[in-house]
Amino acid sequence: MFRNLPTFKSLPQAIGLPFLSSAEDAQVQFKAGDNGLKRLSGEDVIPISEESYWSQYWTLFSSASDVNSLISAQDVRQALSANPDNVANLITVLSHHLFMLLPSPAFPGPSTDEALNCLRVLGRVLVVVYEMEDPTWANTNLWARKPRGSVDLRDFPGSRHDEPPADLAIEDDQFTLGDDDDEDADEGARAFKASVGRSRKASAATQKSQAEENGGDTDENGTLRDPLANPGPAAEADEEQNVAKHEDLVPSLAERLFSCTVDLLFCAGFSVPESVRGEDHDGDKVNYVIWEKGVGSTVSIGSTSELDRNKVEVLRFLLILLSTTMYISPGALQSTPNPLLEHLTHDLERRLVLSLLCSLLNTSVGSPKTGTSAMPYNHLVFRASDERRSLVRMCLMTLLVALDYRSFDSIPQTPGTPGVAEAKDENAFRFFVSKLHRKDDFAFVLGGIIGILEEHLAVSNNYLPGSKKPVPYLLEAFMLLWRLVDLNKRFRAYVFESGKAIDIIGYVLICCLEFKGDPSQHGFLRLLSYLLQTLSADQAFGSAINQPLRQAVPAKWAVQGSAADFMIVSIYSIATTPGLNQLFPALTIAITNAAPHLRHIGVQASTRLLQLFKAFSAPNFLLADEGHPRLVYYLLETFNSILYYQLNENPNVVYSILQSHQDFQKLATFTLLSGLREIQRKKALREERAAAAAAAAAPARPGLVRSNSELAMLAEKAALLGREIDDDEDDHIASPPTAGGSAPSTPTVDAPPAATPSSTEEPPRPLSEKARGKMRATESTTSLPLEDDEEELMKVAAAGVGPTGYVPTQEWVSSWQKGLPLDPVLVAISELLPKIQDSQPPRTGGPSSKVFNLLKGMSLGDALPPAPPVVPRKFQWSPQSCVWLTSLLWGDIYVAGLAQGLWKDTTVRLFGVKQAPAKGRPAQVDRMLKMIGVV
Numbered sequence: 001m002f003r004n005l006p007t008f009k010s011l012p013q014a015i016g017l018p019f020l021s022s023a024e025d026a027q028v029q030f031k032a033g034d035n036g037l038k039r040l041s042g043e044d045v046i047p048i049s050e051e052s053y054w055s056q057y058w059t060l061f062s063s064a065s066d067v068n069s070l071i072s073a074q075d076v077r078q079a080l081s082a083n084p085d086n087v088a089n090l091i092t093v094l095s096h097h098l099f100m101l102l103p104s105p106a107f108p109g110p111s112t113d114e115a116l117n118c119l120r121v122l123g124r125v126l127v128v129v130y131e132m133e134d135p136t137w138a139n140t141n142l143w144a145r146k147p148r149g150s151v152d153l154r155d156f157p158g159s160r161h162d163e164p165p166a167d168l169a170i171e172d173d174q175f176t177l178g179d180d181d182d183e184d185a186d187e188g189a190r191a192f193k194a195s196v197g198r199s200r201k202a203s204a205a206t207q208k209s210q211a212e213e214n215g216g217d218t219d220e221n222g223t224l225r226d227p228l229a230n231p232g233p234a235a236e237a238d239e240e241q242n243v244a245k246h247e248d249l250v251p252s253l254a255e256r257l258f259s260c261t262v263d264l265l266f267c268a269g270f271s272v273p274e275s276v277r278g279e280d281h282d283g284d285k286v287n288y289v290i291w292e293k294g295v296g297s298t299v300s301i302g303s304t305s306e307l308d309r310n311k312v313e314v315l316r317f318l319l320i321l322l323s324t325t326m327y328i329s330p331g332a333l334q335s336t337p338n339p340l341l342e343h344l345t346h347d348l349e350r351r352l353v354l355s356l357l358c359s360l361l362n363t364s365v366g367s368p369k370t371g372t373s374a375m376p377y378n379h380l381v382f383r384a385s386d387e388r389r390s391l392v393r394m395c396l397m398t399l400l401v402a403l404d405y406r407s408f409d410s411i412p413q414t415p416g417t418p419g420v421a422e423a424k425d426e427n428a429f430r431f432f433v434s435k436l437h438r439k440d441d442f443a444f445v446l447g448g449i450i451g452i453l454e455e456h457l458a459v460s461n462n463y464l465p466g467s468k469k470p471v472p473y474l475l476e477a478f479m480l481l482w483r484l485v486d487l488n489k490r491f492r493a494y495v496f497e498s499g500k501a502i503d504i505i506g507y508v509l510i511c512c513l514e515f516k517g518d519p520s521q522h523g524f525l526r527l528l529s530y531l532l533q534t535l536s537a538d539q540a541f542g543s544a545i546n547q548p549l550r551q552a553v554p555a556k557w558a559v560q561g562s563a564a565d566f567m568i569v570s571i572y573s574i575a576t577t578p579g580l581n582q583l584f585p586a587l588t589i590a591i592t593n594a595a596p597h598l599r600h601i602g603v604q605a606s607t608r609l610l611q612l613f614k615a616f617s618a619p620n621f622l623l624a625d626e627g628h629p630r631l632v633y634y635l636l637e638t639f640n641s642i643l644y645y646q647l648n649e650n651p652n653v654v655y656s657i658l659q660s661h662q663d664f665q666k667l668a669t670f671t672l673l674s675g676l677r678e679i680q681r682k683k684a685l686r687e688e689r690a691a692a693a694a695a696a697a698a699p700a701r702p703g704l705v706r707s708n709s710e711l712a713m714l715a716e717k718a719a720l721l722g723r724e725i726d727d728d729e730d731d732h733i734a735s736p737p738t739a740g741g742s743a744p745s746t747p748t749v750d751a752p753p754a755a756t757p758s759s760t761e762e763p764p765r766p767l768s769e770k771a772r773g774k775m776r777a778t779e780s781t782t783s784l785p786l787e788d789d790e791e792e793l794m795k796v797a798a799a800g801v802g803p804t805g806y807v808p809t810q811e812w813v814s815s816w817q818k819g820l821p822l823d824p825v826l827v828a829i830s831e832l833l834p835k836i837q838d839s840q841p842p843r844t845g846g847p848s849s850k851v852f853n854l855l856k857g858m859s860l861g862d863a864l865p866p867a868p869p870v871v872p873r874k875f876q877w878s879p880q881s882c883v884w885l886t887s888l889l890w891g892d893i894y895v896a897g898l899a900q901g902l903w904k905d906t907t908v909r910l911f912g913v914k915q916a917p918a919k920g921r922p923a924q925v926d927r928m929l930k931m932i933g934v935v
Contacts, residue, residue, distance in 0.1 A: 023060070023062070026056075026060055027060055027061075027066065027070060030056055030060055030070065031070050035053065036056065037070070037071060037075055039053070039086075040075070040079035040083065040086045040087065040090065041075075041078045041079045041081075041082040041083060041086075042082070042083060042086075043082075043083065044083075045083065045085045045086060045089070046086050046089060047089075048089050048092065048093055054090070054093045054094075054097075057090070057093075057094060057117065057118070057121045058094065058097060058113075058114040058115075058117040058118050058121070059113075059114065059117070060117075061117045061120060061121075062113070064120050064313070064316075064900045064901075065900060065901070067117070067120040067121055067123075067124055068120075068124060068900060068901035068902070068904065069901070071121065071124050071125075072905065073124075073127070073128050073904065073905040073906055074905065076124065076125050076128040076129075077128055080128065080129070080132070080137070084137055087125065087129075088137075088141045090121075090125060091122065091125060091126070091129075091141065091142070091253070092141075092253065094118045094121055094122050095118075095122065095253055095256070095257050095260075097114070097118055098115060098118040098119070098122075098257075098260055099256065099260055101114060101115050101118075102115075102260055102263060102264065102267065102286075107267075107270070107285075108267065108269040108270040109269075112270060112310070115264070115270075116310070116313050119261075119313055119314065119316075119317040120313070120317075122257070122317065122320075123316070123317050123320040123902060126320055126321070127320060127323065127902065127903050127906050128906060129142070130323065130324050130326070130327045130906075131327050131906045131907045131908070141253070142252060142253055142254040143252045143254055143339060144252055145249035145250060145251060145252050146249065146250050147248060147249060147250070254321070254339070254340060255339075255340070255343065257321065258318075258321055258340050258343065258344075261314060261317060261318050261321065262318075262352070262356075263286045264310075264314045265311065265314050265315070265318075265356075265359075266286050266287055266288050266289065266355065267285050267286055268285040268286075268287060269285065270285075270307075270310055271307055271310045271311045271314060272287070272289065272291065272301060272303075272307065273301055273302050273303065273304075273307065275301070275302070276289050276301055288351060288352055288355040289301055289355065290355060290358040290359050290362065291303065291359040291362065291363055292359065292362035292363050292366050293362065293366070294358070294361070294362035294365070294366045294441070294444045294445075294448075295358050295361055295362055295436065295441045295444060295445065296354060296357075296358035296362075297358060297362070305387045308387045308388060308390075308391045309387055311391055311394070312387070312390045312391050312394050315391075315394040315395065315398050316394060316897070316900070316902065318398060319394075319397060319398060319401065319893060319897075320902060321340050322338065322340055322341045322344070322401055323890070323893075323903070324338050324339075324340075324341075325338050325341070325886065325890055325910060326890050326894065326903065326908045326909070326910050327906075327907070327908060327909055327910070328909060328910060329909045329910070330883050330887060330910060330911075333883050333886065333910065334879055334882070334883065337407070338405065341401070341402075341405045342405070342407065344402060344405075345402055345405050345427040345428055345429055345430075346407070346426055346427065346428065348428065350428075353428045353429065353432065354432065356402075356429075357399070357402075357429055357432055357433070359395075360395040360396075360398055360399040360402075361395075361399060361445065362444075363391060363392060363395040364392055364395045364396045364399060364448070364476075364480065365444070365445050365447075365448025365449055365451075365452070365480075366444065366448055389469075389472060389473075392473060393472055393473040393476065393896065396473050396476035396477070396480060397476060397889075397892070397893050397896065399429075399480070400476060400479055400480060400483065400889055401889065401890075401893075402427075402429040403427070403429050403430055403433065403483050403487075404483075404885065404886055404889055405427060406427060406430075406882070407426070407427075430487055433483070433484065433487050433488060434487045434488050435488075436488055436490070436491065437490050439494065442490075442491055442494040442498075443494075443498070445484065445491075446491075446494070446495060446498065446500055449477050449480065449481050450500060450503055450504070450507075452471060452473070452474070452477040453474075453477065453478075453503075453504075453507040455471050456470070456471040456474050456507075456511075457507065457510065457551060457552075459471060460514065460554075461552065461554060472896075474511070475524050475527070475892055476892070478508075478511075478524075478527060478528060478531060479527060479885075479888075479889065481504070481531065482527065482530065482531045482534065485531070485534055485535065486534060486875075492535075492538060493538075493540075495535075496538060496540035496541070496543075496544060497540075499544075501535065501540070501541065501544040502544050502545070502547050502549065502550060502563055503550060503551065504535065505532070505535065505544065505545060505563055505567065506549045506550065506551045506553070506563060506566070507551070508528050508531060508532050509532075509566060509567055509570045510551065510553060510554075510557070511524075511528055512525055512528050512529070512570060512574055513557050513570055513573060513574075516573070516574050516577045516580060517577065519579060522579065522580065522582075523888045523891070524888075525574075525580065525583055526582055526583060526586075526884075526888075527885075527888065529583045529586035529587050529590075530586050530875055532586065532587065532590045533586040533587075533589050533590050533593070533873070533874075533875050534874070534875045535590075536589070536590040536593035536594055536872065537593055537872040537873065537874040537875070538872075539597075539872070541593065541594055541597075542593075542594045542596060542597020542598065543597060544563070545562065545563045545564045545567060545594050545597070545598075546562050546563070546564055546597065546598065546599050546600070547562060547563060548561075548562050548563065549562075549563050549566055553566070557570070557573075559602075559604060559605070560602060560604070561600070561601070561602035561604075561605060562600065564594065564598050564601060564605070565601060565602045565604065565605035566605075567590070567591070567594075568591060568601070568605040568608055568609050568612075569604055569605055569608050571587045571588070571590075571591065571612070572608035572609075572611060572612050574587065575587075575612055575615060576615075581625075584616075584631055585627070585630065585631065585634075586875070588616075588631050588634040588635060589634055589873045591609075591634070591635075591638050592634045592635070592637050592638045592641070592873065593872040593873060595637070595638040595639075595641035595642055595645075595646075596641040596642075596644075596645045596646070596870050597645075597646070598642060598646055598649075598650065598653075599646055599649040599650065600649060600650070601650050601652055601653050602652060603652055605652075606650075606652035606653045606655070606656045607656060609635075609638070609653065609656065610656040610657065610659070610660045610663075612635065613632070613635045613636075613639075613660070613663065614660065614663050616628065616631045616632050616635060617632050617663060617666075617667050618678075619670075619674075619675035619676070619678040619679050620678075620679050620682070620801070620802070621802075622670075622675065623672070623675050623676075623679075623797075623801045623802070623806070623808040623813075624801050624802025624803070624804065624806055625802060625804060625806050626806060626812070629816040629817075629820075630816075632667070632820065633816075633819075633820060633821065636820055636821045636822060636825065637821060639653075639657060639824075639825050640821055640824040640825065640868075641870070642654070643824055643825070643828050643860060643864065644824070644864065644867040645867070645870075647858060647859070647860060648855075648856050648857065648858065648859075651852055651855035651856050654828075654832065654855050654858075655836075655851070655852075655855060657825065657828070657829065658829060658832055658833050658836055661829045661833060664822065664825050664826060664829065665826070665829075667817075667820065667822065668822050668826060670813070670817055671810065671813060671817075672797065672808060672809065672810040672813045673790060673793055673810075675808075675813070676793040676794075676796055676797055677793065679796075679801070680793070680796070797809075823865060824864050824865060827860070827863055827864055827865075828860055828863075828864070831860060831863050832855075832858060832860075835854065835858075836851055836854070836855075839851050839854055886910070887910050887911045890910055890911070891910075891911045894908060894911075894913070
């Protein structure tokens with residue numbers, strides 16, 4: 001009786017809208033069903049042969065976001081805890097499926113998505129494995145090498161480690177890294193497959209052939225002097241034993257996975273065009289060719305958006321393989337090796353290293369820039385540029401990871417050891433970067449980096465906000481520039497010879513000003529300060545910085561004069577920004593290194609330079625930290641260099657020194673007690689100003705009672721608005737770490753240029769004849785009378801000075817105070833100050849043209865002590881700086897991967913992760929969801 005009843009469709013079918021597609025329904029079943037993800041955590045071990053289950057992991061997903069949303073870190077942790085054998089089988093099955101796909105004639109093709117899903121799922125699982133505190137499971141399942149006789153190599157069709165290296169045809173336009181007449185020429189490089197598990201020691205025949213290709217760069221035994229060479233006769237016996245030992249072992253699963261990943265980066269039809277697979281290669285789809293023209297290649301093999309997307313996926317997984325560094329604490333970083341990163345930088349064959357290096361470098365700096373397009377809102381029209389931007393950033397990050405890695409033996413153990421470029425380093429990527437020497441290569445790389453910086457400035461100064469996308473790899477571009485300048489002396493020389501140094505200096509300073517108020521960018525600012533110090537150590541820096549800037553500096557930061565004026569004013573602006581104390585040494589050293597060459601410093605920069613000295617020599621700053629006196633030392637060296645080498649070219653600086661003569665004299669007689677008294681005096685003055693401000697504001701608001709903090713804010717606001725205050729009370733300038741705003745602007749005066757003193761300031765008093773010559777020694781030995789408050793002041797010192805609570809002592813003060821290079825400045829003051837006073841009436845404001853011309857014609861050659869040699873202060877690598885830079889790089893990689901959820905919800909140990917609070921509409925939605933109990 002029920003046979004004739006109508007068939008009812010489901011509600012989504014009845015209204016004509018499928019609620020879920022078949023693929024989406026399969027994903028839901030995988031997430032919630034019993035035969036899906038939950039089975040990994042079950043009691044039963046899933047056999048490797050059950051392909052119907054394992055195939056879900058390479059067929060269900062269509063993007064990386066699908067994998068990371070359906071397979072959470074907690075799911076993997078639960079499986080590792082409940083049934084770790086299933087996780088081991090999952091990694092093994094996915095790896096071997098990837099190994100079978102690569103040599104398959106049908107790949108690439110319909111199975112391309114399967115390969116990508118294998119990479120995505122493996123990446124989701126491996127990051128959780130890396131975070132495990134106990135490495136036993138990972139050592140057993142990822143890194144263990146098994147005896148060759150106990151493993152059937154046919155189970156690993158993707159691993160070709162046992163195949164002899166195949167000689168591939170090398171095009172004439174590939175691997176042209178050197179000139180014909182250069183001893184470091186790299187032409188004629190041989191082609192090798194990835195040698196997984198191969199020892200660093202090459203055979204004698206291979207070394208000899210490589211030596212011939214390198215233009216005779218060998219020692220007396222004919223051994224190639226490069227990172228792949230024999231470590232020395234003393235280690236030959238141990239090395240041969242290691243070779244024999246490793247030849248009897250099958251490479252670990254992680255090593256085979258690394259080899260397959262590298263091959264995927266050069267697979268025809270998948271990541272490089274099908275045209276690279278020719279008849280001469282016997283149909284071999286893996287060909288280690290350079291992707292783009294530039295360094296090492298004069299032609300580009302071409303690419304498409306699909307190939308770029310595949311490269312991004314593979315490079316992303318390669319970074320995941322190398323990301324064990326993230327899960328190492330900073331204290332253990334130098335002593336804990338990264339096996340795959342060690343293999344990438346120390347064990348690969350020369351041809352493969354060059355292919356990777358040139359491909360990553362050329363793609364990073366040679367890609368066309370899209371941010372400078374004249375079309376408004378161009379990123380909404382040209383979506384194809386997004387894939388290219390993602391590829392550029394992935395290439396930059398991968399290249400920087402390779403250049404950053406150093407074994408523990410190559411890291412300087414003391415700050416005084418030679419820098420990276422001067423130390424012996426077996427990292428092949430660093431080695432070949434240091435050997436670049438062709439000017440065409442330098443022009444290509446430098447032009448590409450400057451193009452990225454130009455694009456960023458164009459986006460920042462755009463009149464239509466949001467019409468151009470920000471550059472996502474600005475940090476990586478500056479980091480690459482620093483690496484090249486630091487590793488390659490010839491590239492550093494080319495930067496100055498090409499005239500582009502002035503552009504780089506401008507971009508560095510503009511970015512410092514742009515990001516100085518963003519706490520999340522403080523690591524980036526520190527990188528920029530070190531880059532500026534590295535550049536300033538070159539003698540050509542002084543000549544370059546005297547030129548005017550060529551960039552269009554935003555009006556709020558514009559400074560009249562040369563790049564030197566802009567640098568000094570910018571550094572002063574940074575010094576008056578809270579929280580940037582870590583930048584002070586490098587930035588101050590940059591000024592010191594350039595001082596012997598500075599000429600025609602203007603009014604504003606001269607005033608700011610002396611205000612910076614006053615800020616650093618103020619007692620509340622000087623006694624607040626053990627390292628603060630060195631900042632005063634650097635600035636005194638700056639003044640001395642100007643007095644010795646550029647006296648007549650900088651009358652504005654000299655006049656500012658004479659105007660601030662009391663600050664130098666106070667520093668010459670500085671003691672712990674005098675500094676503490678000054679701190680207490682300024683504290684009392686601040687309280688008086690706060691009370692006066694409260695009294696003045698009381699009539700306007702009857703019955704209003706203000707707290708002490710509010711009164712202090714009113715006093716500070718009055719000072720920042722330019723109300724008349726005594727020079728000694730200018731605390732918002734004298735205390736950079738606690739400054740709440742920028743300093744008041746200084747007016748620019750036409751010729752004759754000079755600093756404009758306050759009209760209420762007393763004219764400088766002449767010094768006695770006894771103050772000349774050895775004035776420093778005479779005044780510093782004068783004992784101050786003891787006062788009744790000495791005991792109270794010592795209690796103040798014992799309680800700590802400054803935000804860190806540093807406890808200064810008189811012994812510590814004497815140790816650095818006697819070593820300050822004050823004598824040249826004090827002698828110049830004693831010689832010049834009386835002459836200036838005789839030529840200028842008191843209370844006349846700025847100097848007259850007569851004084852200005854007098855300063856331009858002064859000579860102190862007979863009065864000053866002998867000039868010290870000019871020795872620039874170079875940036876010195878230390879274990880701490882190496883760990884800091886590694887943390888900064890991997891922190892940036894971590895943030896870049898959050899969009900895809902790569903390392904999300906895993907416990908990284910190299911750096912701290914702080915979740916930024918949500919703002920705007922997302923925050924409102926989040927609060928609403930919490931109110932109704934959804935999240």
